[in-house]
Amino acid sequence: MTSYIIRRVLQAIPLLFIISIISFVLMTAAPGDPTDIYFMVEDAGSVDISYIKEYLGLDQPYYIQYLKWLKALVLDGNLGFSFQDNRPVMEKIVERIPATLTLMGTGILISFIFAIPMGIYAAVKRNSWFDYLTMGYVNLGLAVPSFWIALMALLVFSLKLDLFPAGGMRENYDQFDLLDRLRHLILPACVLAFGIMASKTRYMRSSMLEVIRQDYIRTARAKGLSERKVIFKHALRNALLPIITILGFQLPNMFAGSLFIENIFAWPGLGRLAYEAIFLRDYQTILGTTMFVSVMVVIGNLIADVLYAVVDPRIQYGKN
């Protein structure tokens, strides 16, 4: 078990290494470099750019620049400085994390609350009207772009019906007001959940169908257990296991979805930071955010895999 976890962690390291190379390549490919900032100052003509380049190490070959960049990243968590306001990118990211985590956490929670019962019931009552309805929703949910559903939810629930505020994270800036926060949170979180719920429901349904076909379920039924007990005590436990993997699997999608949703609902999170940075052509911030999000995805997958191994004793530790 411990050796499995260690091996899994070690496997993540080359992954992070390759991600850092991709990020660096994209960063050097991006137009503009840190010296551009000096041109914004008056009397820029008199500044000796070659001296500044030497000072910043930009005259050195790319692999040395890469190693220096990596060293600063790993040792100090330094992702460079924003072209926009010259603040450290890491600082800008860190102040946005709580908002994104709140949104995504609530979205995940809502999606689980609905997806699991729906998937189970659809599988148990296979080919019933509920099953068809569920599958209809699943197909629709996989085809609807998250930004469109966000626009529609905004139009119907906050602009027409005026049930929720149209954007932002809070109105009461003086103190922490839970009700105010919740009112702002519900709509974007539901929109995020709408998308990620579809594949969870589908996954849950097929996983449940897989399990109830198995012999031990027939045995449980043959013993004369009530259907309720068979499903909830025997089948559910095993059917729930694969859901852990899909949580890690969906992380990239969730970050993508939250980019649109944060932007439409003016939610001050990581996605909005990246979006704003793109329009300011602030490449340092875009790449810093991307790098950060990718590392979160790798870590998320790692946690999901380890969790899976903890819950499912059948998993093979020996191979892969």
Next chain:
Amino acid sequence: MSLSNPVINQEKPNQKHVEKEYKIENRFLVTWRRFKKNKAAVVGLIIFSFLLLIAIFAPWLAPHDPFVYELEDSYLPPSWDHPFGTDDKGGDVLSRTLYAARVSLTIGLVAMVITVAIGVTYGAIAGYFGGAIDNIMMRIVDAINSIPSLFLLLIIASIMVPSVWTTIFVLSITGWTGMSRIVRGEILSLKRRDYVEAARASGEKKSSIIFYHVLPNAIAPITVLATLDIAGNILAEAGLSFLGLGVQVPTPSWGNMLTAAQDLTTLLSYPWIAIYPGVCIILAALSINLIGDGLRDALDPRMKQ
């Protein structure tokens, strides 16, 4: 009567006789027969064909010129003259939606073809050679997969000058990883078969073994994933164009038609700008997903859930 001994009776079986006794259906017909039984898939096929027809015949169907803006006619509600209303610059929403079908479907299809070409080649090489090469190649795929594709799309799209072709380029170079994984997995299991061993023993070139003997047997999962990729591409293009980094106005795309709706007053007062292009995106993605699911069941009944 005893069975004929194949060693003694070496005469060739009568070809015509065999054809009469066993009606050998070709693979396409078998697939089509199974596909037809899936109602959802047939509905998907009908919707998608409908969208394709719209795309092809857009010039004849559109009531107005989609590239002409009549600024004094902006924000008109749906009427006889403008069935879907007009947008923020006075473009006819119906005509633009019809022309956008051309743009969005073309991008989805062309990007799919390139994705398949890259993904199949990459996956086949990794799967066939195995070992260290496979390990390195697949770690790269894992790394690319860990970067949320939208962020990668946005970065590359923001570095380049946005247009239809850069959109296709961006979708192609980020979208091939799923295909390469599937192909690699198929190749890994196929290459242990005896007939591949025989081809190797007879001294065939590695490239001809991969592309002539192994790949044709992996056609089923490739077809399914390629179909689903079209839907993914259409959704990704819509997202990019919505954010202003994909197809640029005046070229209409379902995604960039929604950009104007980001403004709350526009959204509230002129909702038709947002509704029709959105419905088209959903119809396109939904129908392709249904076709893909139908194909999966039809091509490989074992995978049926």
